[in-house]
Amino acid sequence: MSTEQDATTPAASDNVAPRVFVSYSHDSPQHKELVREFSTFLRSEAGVDVRLDAWDDYERRDWSLWAIEQLTNADFVLVIASPAYKRRADGTAAADEGRGAQFEAAIIRNGLTRDLRGET
Numbered sequence: 550m551s552t553e554q555d556a557t558t559p560a561a562s563d564n565v566a567p568r569v570f571v572s573y574s575h576d577s578p579q580h581k582e583l584v585r586e587f588s589t590f591l592r593s594e595a596g597v598d599v600r601l602d603a604w605d606d607y608e609r610r611d612w613s614l615w616a617i618e619q620l621t622n623a624d625f626v627l628v629i630a631s632p633a634y635k636r637r638a639d640g641t642a643a644a645d646e647g648r649g650a651q652f653e654a655a656i657i658r659n660g661l662t663r664d665l666r667g668e669t
Contacts, residue, residue: 573629574650
């Protein structure tokens, strides 16, 4: 593992909170609430700049473009890999089941395929 700092990654001494996009599937209202609580904890207790869809649902938007922007601009992507998310990411879920998770997982997978070292 290289110890060199990538030019696009803020140094720890810059005191810039890492931007983290949380990708998860909307399994149930309870699951969504647990993800929100965890994301709130990361933001308030750990000082992480968390991006979560539930915090941006106050207006109509193109969620695909929103997800692309979040994935592109994130320093890290945190995947809450529930069994339902895994099914959707693996391509074994029905095409109309959890389309957002399927879309995000496909982008993440494509990035890993393109540049495994850079994406991890």
